Amino acid sequence: MLERWKEKEGAEVEIYEELRTLTSEVISRTAFGSSFEEGKQIFGMLHKMMALAETNMYTIRLPFIR
Incomplete structure (x- = not known):
């Protein structure tokens, strides 16, 4: 990296x-x-998965959690 x-x-x-x-x-x-x-490629897929999880974090509604 330094080079x-x-x-x-x-x-x-x-x-x-x-x-x-x-x-x-x-x-x-x-x-x-x-x-x-x-x-x-694996790290790219992990990055995409984290982005999807972040966007979907608040879309899942559980009846006992508000």
Whole structure:
């Protein structure tokens, strides 16, 4: 990550995306023993699933919970 930043010296760097990629890389190497690039599709699906869960969180109505 730092080497990529050095290459972009003087240019803007999208910190959120870089840190998200770094975190995903650490998790995938620790949990699965593979790199983020190999599991990129899985992390993309997890991201979509979290977005769907967030939008549907308040649409489910249970009679005993208000």
